[in-house]
Amino acid sequence: MDIKEIQNLIKFVAKSGASEVKLEMEDIKITIRTGSGKTETTILQAAPMASMPQAAAPVAAPAAAEAVTTIVTDSAEANYVTIKSPIIGTFYRKPSPDKPNFAEVGTEVSVGDTVCVIEAMKLFNEIESEISGKIVKVLVDDSSPVEFDQPLFLVDPS
Structure with a gap:
């Protein structure tokens, strides 16, 4: 799913009047919440298992x-x-x-x-x-x- 499809989905949900929509596919999860004039979108994309680190350590952002x-x-x-x-x-x-x-x-x-x-x-x-x-x-x-x-x-x- 590319960014244009996600943007179109957000617009569609905002116009539909639904308060929350969840979309789960095998490699991506999207939750869109609307209400009080604000739309909130959460996108979680699964990383391949081979590239996941063993220990969860904070990563510093580049300067x-x-x-x-x-x-x-x-x-x-x-x-x-x-x-x-x-x-x-x-x-x-x-x-x-x-x-x-x-x-x-x-x-x-x-x-x-x-x-x-x-x-x-x-x-x-x-x-x-x-x-x-x-x-x-x-x-x-x-x-x-x-x-x-x-x-x-x-x-x-x-």
Whole structure:
């Protein structure tokens, strides 16, 4: 089951008026609860038995996630490099509401500079630039959900 099917299922359940729906398949369990204007979704996906660790130990989150970059092929933007989201989560342009944005249009960034944070499961992951250049376009609104590999910024490396 892919993310689009899950999103469609959530929308369907929200429109149907049902208060709770549980879906169990051999490798995934989904519970969708609605009520009081809020929809809550829990997704549990079974891991293969061979790859499960013997002891349950807490895993530390990485301090900074690496951004994925690709070259844009559109002729108008052929010279720009795209910084893409390495994870699914909520995109934030600033470290906290009272702080300035990490990067604005026209900001010069270097390799390793933080350009945004993405919140995933209550963890804030700093997204660092893998290239040096000038930000020419911010492609995502602040506090918006982002998908894996979704373009976030266009950078002019020249």
